[in-house]
Amino acid sequence: MTIYFYKVWQPYGCFSNFSPHGIHIQGTYWPTVEHYYQAQKFVASRDAVIIPIIHAAATPEEAAALGRCSDRQLRRDWDLVKTQIMREAVLKKFLTHADIREVLLRTGDEILVENSPTDSFWGCGANKAGQNHLGKTLMSVREEIRNLLSLTVIYE
Numbered sequence: 641m642t643i644y645f646y647k648v649w650q651p652y653g654c655f656s657n658f659s660p661h662g663i664h665i666q667g668t669y670w671p672t673v674e675h676y677y678q679a680q681k682f683v684a685s686r687d688a689v690i691i692p693i694i695h696a697a698a699t700p701e702e703a704a705a706l707g708r709c710s711d712r713q714l715r716r717d718w719d720l721v722k723t724q725i726m727r728e729a730v731l732k733k734f735l736t737h738a739d740i741r742e743v744l745l746r747t748g749d750e751i752l753v754e755n756s757p758t759d760s761f762w763g764c765g766a767n768k769a770g771q772n773h774l775g776k777t778l779m780s781v782r783e784e785i786r787n788l789l790s791l792t793v794i795y796e
């Protein structure tokens with residue numbers, strides 16, 4: 641079976657980067673993965689001044705809107721680093737929050753798909769044939785956490 645997720649209030653909403661599960665990364669607390677992800681777009685860019693504004697955004701929707709302003713300069717290497725940046729944040733999210741970690745682990749080996757109607761990079765897009773990089777990231781993180789837990793069992 642394939643598990644589709646998208647909006648926070650829908651089934652498996654905790655898989656959304658908009659879910660209210662904060663993360664600490666490099667000494668800074670971010671209210672959601674989305675806040676962190678959108679802010680990283682501008683590291684070392686001429687518009688880095690937007691980073692604290694994104695950090696302080698009241699909602700992930702606001703953070704995403706700030707990060708998607710087309711008149712701002714993205715970091716030059718954004719397309720090269722965004723997948724790794726996303727994975728770092730998603731891994732931290734599920735290592736931090738035991739309740740949603742259990743939800744992720746209980747999906748077994750099901751395929752996870754971000755059912756975004758518009759995003760064919762992070763989601764499946766309108767035609768359902770998108771790259772689904774967020775779903776792939778979640779499945780990779782699920783596997784890594786299982787591996788970490790198996791090591792813990794061995795050394796207990």
Ligand SMILES: Nc1nc(O)c(N)c(N[C@@H]2O[C@H](COP(=O)(O)O)[C@@H](O)[C@H]2O)n1
Nearest residue numbers: 646647648656657658674677708762774
């Ligand atoms: N508009 C919107 N609403 C949601 O609930 C979403 N989960 C998303 N998708 C997330 O947006 C991020 C990609 O943003 P960029 O297109 O790179 O600015 C990523 O976190 C998606 O999961 N969008």
